[in-house]
Amino acid sequence: MDWQxxxxxxxxxxxxxxxxxxxxxxxCPTLAITYQASNGIGMGLATTFVLVFSNLxxxxxxxxxxxxxxxxxxxxxxxxxxSIVEMVMHAYFPALYDTLGVFISLIVVNCIIxxxxxxxxxxxxxxxxxxxxxxxxxxxxxxxxxxxxxxxxLGSGTVFGTSFMPEWFEPMAIxxxxxxxxxLLGSTLAVVTGLIARSQRKKEAAK
Amino acid sequence: xxxxxxLGIRLMLFALVAALMLAVVNGVTxxxxxxxxxxxxxxxxxxxxxxxxxxxxxxxxxGYDKITAVYAAKDDAxxxxxxxxxxxxxxxxxxxxxxxxxxxxxxxxxSVSSHTETKGLGTSAQDTFLAAFQGIAANPxxxxxxxxxxxxxxxxxxxxxxxxxxxxHANEVLGMAGAGGxxxxxxxxxxxxEPETDATTGATTEAAATAETEAAEExxxxxxxxxxxxxxxxxxxxx
Numbered sequence: 001m002d003w004q005x006x007x008x009x010x011x012x013x014x015x016x017x018x019x020x021x022x023x024x025x026x027x028c029p030t031l032a033i034t035y036q037a038s039n040g041i042g043m044g045l046a047t048t049f050v051l052v053f054s055n056l057x058x059x060x061x062x063x064x065x066x067x068x069x070x071x072x073x074x075x076x077x078x079x080x081x082x083s084i085v086e087m088v089m090h091a092y093f094p095a096l097y098d099t100l101g102v103f104i105s106l107i108v109v110n111c112i113i114x115x116x117x118x119x120x121x122x123x124x125x126x127x128x129x130x131x132x133x134x135x136x137x138x139x140x141x142x143x144x145x146x147x148x149x150x151x152x153x154l155g156s157g158t159v160f161g162t163s164f165m166p167e168w169f170e171p172m173a174i175x176x177x178x179x180x181x182x183x184l185l186g187s188t189l190a191v192v193t194g195l196i197a198r199s200q201r202k203k204e205a206a207k
Numbered sequence: 208x209x210x211x212x213x214l215g216i217r218l219m220l221f222a223l224v225a226a227l228m229l230a231v232v233n234g235v236t237x238x239x240x241x242x243x244x245x246x247x248x249x250x251x252x253x254x255x256x257x258x259x260x261x262x263x264x265x266x267x268x269x270g271y272d273k274i275t276a277v278y279a280a281k282d283d284a285x286x287x288x289x290x291x292x293x294x295x296x297x298x299x300x301x302x303x304x305x306x307x308x309x310x311x312x313x314x315x316x317x318s319v320s321s322h323t324e325t326k327g328l329g330t331s332a333q334d335t336f337l338a339a340f341q342g343i344a345a346n347p348x349x350x351x352x353x354x355x356x357x358x359x360x361x362x363x364x365x366x367x368x369x370x371x372x373x374x375x376h377a378n379e380v381l382g383m384a385g386a387g388g389x390x391x392x393x394x395x396x397x398x399x400x401e402p403e404t405d406a407t408t409g410a411t412t413e414a415a416a417t418a419e420t421e422a423a424e425e426x427x428x429x430x431x432x433x434x435x436x437x438x439x440x441x442x443x444x445x446x
Binding site: 091 | 214217218221222225228229232235236238239240243246247
């Protein structure tokens, strides 16, 4: 296994195939919990943990899982890791558990995890699969943390609970509500897509 | 048909391994989760006594009409460090729900969880009034030594008598002797006393009752004594 391939699998999820900004997967938790920056990090890390371990286990078992029952097998594996995350978070991070609530259990049906299991881990050896899970997870974490910083800044005037706005700033309540989530997700998506397109054009021009 | 059975068995194996893993994690996390839930449920008790586990105490509450529930506060080692009360007082505008904590022969805090008293009247003085309970000696008379909120005498009296009843219960039923009373040092009886062993502490309680008048005059000094003694005891325990 050469480093090139591992690095490619890792960086793939962060930029080229960023689950939120490029693949537009996992929109449900993204819209629901990104009203607070700490939620973004918490949800991102929980998802990353599940992604890495479900990718690893599915990759290890890819020859033991018959094609016909792969979907229920994936569900069992993913649900197991989600339950572990949920119990650990409930036990050691009660505040985060309370704010994320039902969305921790709903990581089970996060399409990013399923997509990576089906399209990557089931066909690739364990090490690359771990890197893929890690990259996708970090990409997801970065994306939703960015989005939740924007929403928290506009909606409450703070980022990670610290005030960043001048006195006269009146928080826009809509930014922390679901409707504002859609609007800001769209806007952030446009900005990020624009930036990536520009950097690609530059690269091509340099060639 | 045979293939279906084969696939079924394989899937069952996966599920079995998953269940085993979950059982292990559950075994590790069940205890902290229970503690967290307990703390969340008893947030008002945590506010008056501190971050402990609260276990409801079963017992006869006849004669204590203002006490709705009594809890023993346990530290992580499971030792009882104090008692918390949920109280209900008849205020000016209806029921006042409050909680109070008692530890080492002194009141650790009083907080109001819900009330229907006149808004504005007295509510501004509420924080100062409630804070004044902190540190007073845990004997029923001391509760009345706290100055009432001006303009809200009925509310003040309601809270004072509810707290007083809690302290009476702490002294008489739980055997938590008022600080500085009797022949037995208070710390030895207070945190270590189990509700079941009341018979042995009866004498102490009586002794404490005689000492009450003195204690009421010098509540601050008594609280300090208790605190110092408690620190000493804790040191011994650790050693």
